Each structure stands twice: as C-alpha cells, then as structure tokens.
Amino acid sequence: KQEVTQIPAALSVPEGENLVLNCSFTDSAIYNLQWFRQDPGKGLTSLLLIQSSQREQTSGRLNASLDKSSGRSTLYIAASQPGDSATYLCAVNRQGDSWGKLQFGAGTQVVVTP
C-alpha cells in the first residue's frame, strides 16, 4: 500500500524567504505525482504535475522535483508572498493502482508573514 508523507505538517516563514516543501512516498513505481494548493474552505488547485519520466517541472515561482528512486518530491516556492499562505498537498498515482487513482499526503500548512 502506498503511503504518502508530508513533513513538516506546518511551516511559518517571513515574506521573501524561499519555501521548501517535502513529500515522500513508499512505492517508487508511480505514473505521476501532482502538487495541489488548498485555501481554507476551498477546493484544491492543481499547481504542477510531474510524470514519472521527468525530474522536475516549473511554473513561475514554483519548481517541483521528483526523485523516484528515493521516493521523494520537493516543491520550491521562490520569494514567498503572503498570498502563498495555504495548505499544500502532494498526491501520487501508483502503478499498482488504477490509472488516475491518487493517494494524497496530509498536507503542509504554510503561513507567510508580512
């Protein structure tokens, strides 16, 4: 059974600092990994999707890396802003599961202070 872990559970940084969010998974045989953002009381917003054949994906200030052999992904957010405050979740689609079935981590709650 795939387990997805996100550490730390919560993080507080001053504005302007770079954010580093970690995601680890136990089964390295995955189709892809997806990072989401969730604002309080809202749905999830897709940030980045990394296919199993890729090492990283970038979108604006966001960069996500994937190391399948070690079962890790890292989401970097450069020059954090108060608007980046949210909960960030990672999810993996394991090859042993049906295509499309995501296993989610519990998330990292981020607060960026002005």
Added chain:
Amino acid sequence: DAGVIQSPRHEVTEMGQEVTLRCKPISGHDYLFWYRQTMMRGLELLIYFNNNVPIDDSGMPEDRFSAKMPNASFSTLKIQPSEPRDSAVYFCASSLVGNYNEQFFGPGTRLTVL
C-alpha cells in the same frame, strides 16, 4: 472555460435523510472522481468513472453510498440514509487522460448531518 461545478455548496440535513450531491465536470474530460475530506482521515477517494463507467468504487464506505454518471456532463453521489459520521466536505474532480490525468477540483459540498 468553466471549471468543475458542484451543488449544493452547503447541505445541512438530519440523520436518516437522503442526501444527493451533484457534479458537472469540465467539458471534454473523460474521468470523474468523488472524494471526501475530513480532519481525521484527510482526503479519500470514494469512486471514479471513466467515460461514464465506474472504474473503482473500493473507497465507497458502505452500501448507504451510491454514485451514478448518466452522461458525460453530470454525476451524483447519494447517501441514504445519512448519518452524523458522514459529515465532511465532498469534492468532485475531473481529468483528461490525454493530459496525464491532471485532476481539477470543484469547490466542494460541505455536508453536515445532525
């Protein structure tokens, strides 16, 4: 283009009543997912469909839960009879297999069963 649409946004009902949640996926998407989110258990996949056909319903908690997708633009999740432990936020998401199954979420339905 409109995102995933869910209704109602909030539902308060009494134990034993039937509850129906509705979802309209993004036009053209061929996968539809129903999730439940609680503080205790996080985000759980309940069931998902591909081209209107249920693929994996292993996450449906019990027979009180049922889901249908009569056409490509509409799905329902029904709970009958509802119980207080069903109180949660229910999310619908959709994806396109040709887009590596990047999932896009609706705003959710917050269900409270008294």
